[in-house]
Amino acid sequence: AGAVDVSLGATLGISGTYQGEAGSTLDTSGGSITTLNNAALLIAGSTLSAEGSTSKVAVKGTTENYGTVKVASQALIDLAAAVTNRGSGSLQATGAGSALTLDAGVDNAGAVDVSLGATLGISGTYQGEAGSTLDTSGGSITTLNNAALLIAGSTLSAEGSTSKLVVKGTTENYGTVEVASQALIDLAAAVTNRGGGSLQATGVGSALTLDAGVDNIGAVDASLGATLGISGTYRGEFGATLDTSGGSTTTLNNALLLITDSTLSAEGSGSSVLVKGTANSYGTIEAASQASIELAAAVINRGSGSLQATGTGSALKLDAGLYNLGTVDASSGAHLDVFGADTDLGTMTSESGSQITLHGSTTGSGQLTANNGSMILQGATSGQATASIANSGKIEFGSSTDSHVVFGSGGGGLVVDSTSGFSGDVAGFASGDSLQFNDILAAGATLGYTANGSNTGGTLQITDAQHHVFDLNIVGASYSTANFNPTQDVNHHLVVQFA
Numbered sequence: 001a002g003a004v005d006v007s008l009g010a011t012l013g014i015s016g017t018y019q020g021e022a023g024s025t026l027d028t029s030g031g032s033i034t035t036l037n038n039a040a041l042l043i044a045g046s047t048l049s050a051e052g053s054t055s056k057v058a059v060k061g062t063t064e065n066y067g068t069v070k071v072a073s074q075a076l077i078d079l080a081a082a083v084t085n086r087g088s089g090s091l092q093a094t095g096a097g098s099a100l101t102l103d104a105g106v107d108n109a110g111a112v113d114v115s116l117g118a119t120l121g122i123s124g125t126y127q128g129e130a131g132s133t134l135d136t137s138g139g140s141i142t143t144l145n146n147a148a149l150l151i152a153g154s155t156l157s158a159e160g161s162t163s164k165l166v167v168k169g170t171t172e173n174y175g176t177v178e179v180a181s182q183a184l185i186d187l188a189a190a191v192t193n194r195g196g197g198s199l200q201a202t203g204v205g206s207a208l209t210l211d212a213g214v215d216n217i218g219a220v221d222a223s224l225g226a227t228l229g230i231s232g233t234y235r236g237e238f239g240a241t242l243d244t245s246g247g248s249t250t251t252l253n254n255a256l257l258l259i260t261d262s263t264l265s266a267e268g269s270g271s272s273v274l275v276k277g278t279a280n281s282y283g284t285i286e287a288a289s290q291a292s293i294e295l296a297a298a299v300i301n302r303g304s305g306s307l308q309a310t311g312t313g314s315a316l317k318l319d320a321g322l323y324n325l326g327t328v329d330a331s332s333g334a335h336l337d338v339f340g341a342d343t344d345l346g347t348m349t350s351e352s353g354s355q356i357t358l359h360g361s362t363t364g365s366g367q368l369t370a371n372n373g374s375m376i377l378q379g380a381t382s383g384q385a386t387a388s389i390a391n392s393g394k395i396e397f398g399s400s401t402d403s404h405v406v407f408g409s410g411g412g413g414l415v416v417d418s419t420s421g422f423s424g425d426v427a428g429f430a431s432g433d434s435l436q437f438n439d440i441l442a443a444g445a446t447l448g449y450t451a452n453g454s455n456t457g458g459t460l461q462i463t464d465a466q467h468h469v470f471d472l473n474i475v476g477a478s479y480s481t482a483n484f485n486p487t488q489d490v491n492h493h494l495v496v497q498f499a
Helices: none
Strands: 003-006 011-014 018-020 025-029 032-037 041-042 047-051 058-059 061-064 068-072 078-079 083-085 088-092 099-102 106-108 109-116 119-121 126-128 133-137 141-144 149-150 155-159 164-166 171-174 176-180 184-187 189-194 198-202 207-210 214-216 219-223 229-230 234-236 241-245 247-254 256-258 265-269 272-275 279-281 285-289 293-294 299-301 306-310 314-320 320-323 325-329 335-338 343-346 345-352 355-358 366-372 374-377 386-390 393-397 403-405 412-416 425-427 431-442 448-451 457-463 467-473 484-488 493-496
Touching: 003 011, 003 061, 018 025, 018 247, 025 032, 032 457, 041 047, 047 058, 047 078, 058 234, 061 068, 068 078, 068 099, 083 088, 106 109, 109 119, 126 133, 133 141, 149 155, 155 164, 155 184, 155 425, 176 184, 176 207, 189 198, 198 207, 214 219, 219 229, 229 412, 234 241, 241 247, 241 256, 265 293, 285 293, 285 314, 299 306, 299 335, 306 314, 325 335, 325 355, 345 355, 366 374, 366 393, 386 393, 386 412, 403 412, 431 467, 457 493
Parallel strands: 003 025, 011 032, 018 041, 025 047, 032 058, 041 061, 047 068, 058 078, 061 083, 068 088, 078 099, 083 106, 088 109, 099 119, 106 126, 109 133, 119 141, 126 149, 133 155, 141 164, 149 171, 155 176, 164 184, 171 189, 176 198, 184 207, 189 214, 198 219, 207 229, 214 234, 219 241, 229 247, 234 256, 241 265, 247 272, 256 279, 265 285, 272 293, 279 299, 285 306, 293 314, 299 320, 306 325, 314 335, 320 343, 325 345, 335 355, 345 366, 355 374, 366 386, 374 393, 386 403, 393 412, 403 425, 412 431, 425 467
Antiparallel strands: 431 493, 448 457, 457 467, 484 493
16 A cells, blocks of 8 residues: 555565555666566556666566556566456556557556557457547557457547557457557458447548458548558448548558448548449449549449439549449539440439540440430440430430430430441430531531321431431421521531421
8 A cells, every 4th residue: 555666676576466555656667677476456546667778567467457557768567467457547658668568468448558659569359348548649559469349439549650559350349440640550350340330540641551351330431631541351331431531542452342321432622532342332432522432443333322423523433344233423513434334224314514424335224314414425335225315414425326315304415426326216306405416517418307107206317418318216206307407516517406
């Protein structure tokens, strides 16, 4: 209940239990060595400490701590058996050259702090109870050599330039893992982020790396310029989120699997997500507010899946094709690009000043819509898709197509780059609509319309100056030649407007 001091190179050996009462101290300094051969019990308000180069305290038995264990000034404290750090307990390592080692794990309900360049090493499982903290700061290094289990309400954190925390075993997280202020946290083995769990990287220079994938049921956030790197599969379960914001960068080096109602998102200028592996999504992938998402390998967008780009300056890019059974949407001035082959059995919509460009071939009977937006299909299109145009929208076919083009209200434009490859039809052509043919010059071109027997459509025949003839099938309404007014664009291509 009083003071025990070991100084100036002396040694202290204690066999049997050491019990430190409230207000008591056991201090080892000046190169001295203290060995507790059996258990240690520290009551709230008691202190076990070591400071000074080559000073050392070793506890060979179990440690139950309601008080303070503190190592400083290049000393070493080694807790060789299991450690229980109670709610009032504090384990502290502070200062360059100071080291705290826990050889058989710790059940932490209190606070563990590593600061000012100290090191903490834990072998055996680290279990963080509700309300507990393990914090690494000031250029310190913490290494958890085995598994980590964080209960809801517990926190594992690192902050400060050159501060580093490494978990070599599996991580099961119901609490919070947070890296900030240019620190690094590396989770080297498989990670399970439970429903209440949060993995956070915040601030320029801060980095969170997951080396063996993650099964995410909770929230993963990279913000304010931080970086997040995930190797191994990222699996987003029902309700899970992975969000990148504030100019942060997220890289998924392997495959992505999003279950229904899970979300992968990026927002904010300079924010970016790169998925290098295949993406299989039943959930939502969304780029917004000037952010970008790039999916570098093949993408399957399932029936419940949604690919979204929203807002001017936002971009969603698919580098290796798309198999779409769900919805693809670009809105409010965003850009969405698909390179490689596109199989479209779902819906694809460009609206509110946005642009979707399909750079490869497109196959399927899906719904293509340009509603006050534009859609460019550069490759061949097959499968008799329905292409709807409304409210000043525009769809351009750069190669052959058999699509059914339907004009809705509000006017719109159909652009055909290759009339020889156009085998589809056009419905709903009305006031405010236009047909542009980029391989026909307006000069010398003539138009003629022939109605079908029921006068519910017919054929618009276009003959150019070289006497090449193109027949366009018009369906769904009664027209005459007078309804088709030939004009031209700035490049002198033939444009036919409704009259």
